[in-house]
Amino acid sequence: MTRRIIVVTAVHGPSAPFLPEAFASLCAQELPDGWDWRWLIQQDGTSDDVAPHVPADERVSFRQGRRGGPGVARTIALARADGEYVKILDADDQLAPGALARDLAALEADPSIGWATSRALDLLPDGTTTGFPGDPEPGAVERGAVLDHWAAHDYRAQVHPATLFVRRELLLALGGWMALPASEDTGLLLALNAVARGWFCAEVGLLYRKWEGQATGQSAHTDAAERDARMAVVEARARALDHFQWRWPVGSA
Numbered sequence: 001m002t003r004r005i006i007v008v009t010a011v012h013g014p015s016a017p018f019l020p021e022a023f024a025s026l027c028a029q030e031l032p033d034g035w036d037w038r039w040l041i042q043q044d045g046t047s048d049d050v051a052p053h054v055p056a057d058e059r060v061s062f063r064q065g066r067r068g069g070p071g072v073a074r075t076i077a078l079a080r081a082d083g084e085y086v087k088i089l090d091a092d093d094q095l096a097p098g099a100l101a102r103d104l105a106a107l108e109a110d111p112s113i114g115w116a117t118s119r120a121l122d123l124l125p126d127g128t129t130t131g132f133p134g135d136p137e138p139g140a141v142e143r144g145a146v147l148d149h150w151a152a153h154d155y156r157a158q159v160h161p162a163t164l165f166v167r168r169e170l171l172l173a174l175g176g177w178m179a180l181p182a183s184e185d186t187g188l189l190l191a192l193n194a195v196a197r198g199w200f201c202a203e204v205g206l207l208y209r210k211w212e213g214q215a216t217g218q219s220a221h222t223d224a225a226e227r228d229a230r231m232a233v234v235e236a237r238a239r240a241l242d243h244f245q246w247r248w249p250v251g252s253a
Contacts, residue, residue: 004083005037005100006168010073011091013049014213018092023055025094025207031101041091042077044070071177071184078168078176086171088164088185092209094123099205103165106199113140114196114248115166117159117189118205125211134158141198143247147190147238155231159198161185163206170196170248178237183230190238196248 007026011019019041026039036059043050043064054062065076074088087103089095096118103116121129136145136158150157162185170192178187192198247253 001034003035005031005035005085005087005104006081006083007037007039007087007089008074008077008081009039009041009089009091010044010070010077011041011050012044013047015091016050016053018209019050019053020055021094022089022091023057023060025096026089028097029095029100030098031104035104037087037100038083039089040077040080042073044068044073069181069184071180071188075176078172081168084168086166086168088162090162090208092211092214093162094207094209096121096204096206098203099163100165102201102203102205103199106201107165107167110140110199112197112249112252113199114170115164115189115192116199116201117141117161117163117165118201119203120160120163120206120208121204123207123209129207132160135202136200138200138202141193141200143193143195143197144242146193146198147235147242150186150190151235155186155227157186157189159189159200160206160208161189162208164189164192166192167248173248178234180230180233181226183227183234187230187234187237190234191241194238194241195246 039060041054041060041062045067046064061080087100099118106116107113119135121131123129146157146159174191177184180187
């Protein structure tokens, strides 16, 4: 029986032209025998400018819906998720070779690990890449470690939420992505870290595209008042989950 990884992508008109490159990076992934992947692309909106860029492949499922931001698009896509694991791939990013297999190996080897992340490189407009300083040591990420680092470093986590690989049941138990205009992926990452041990792979798993149209580059994303409000609710959720001691797996210390 074939087991499955579900790759979830939120997309809107400006990022749609990058879908073929994301797809090529997905097709280049090699998985162990008995595993395959399905790609769920969910448009945030119902315009006609995304569909022409969606690859024609039976492994790709494309849907549209009313606008609510990338977190809403990803969460509604989970209605079509029929695999054991969910991998995030933003429409403008690319997976590095071997990323899926490494994520899968980490979680298959240890049932106490609920999620995995990996090293990311910025993909610059000229095609060059640059790394992030401060990657953690490879291996297990203990509960609370991401939140502690994030709170002490101006709301910057030491692992990148765009590289997330997670058990589907755990993702659903936490309600998917947060209902925020941005930082919804950081909110999910901190919630996961509050309830479950994670994993960090020091090998590059993602090329994170930097371009003028990306949402994190817009002025609204850096508005101080909104940013403080987003981060306050992100932190409050993670600390509440820790306070109530909900754990993955159930019954773990």
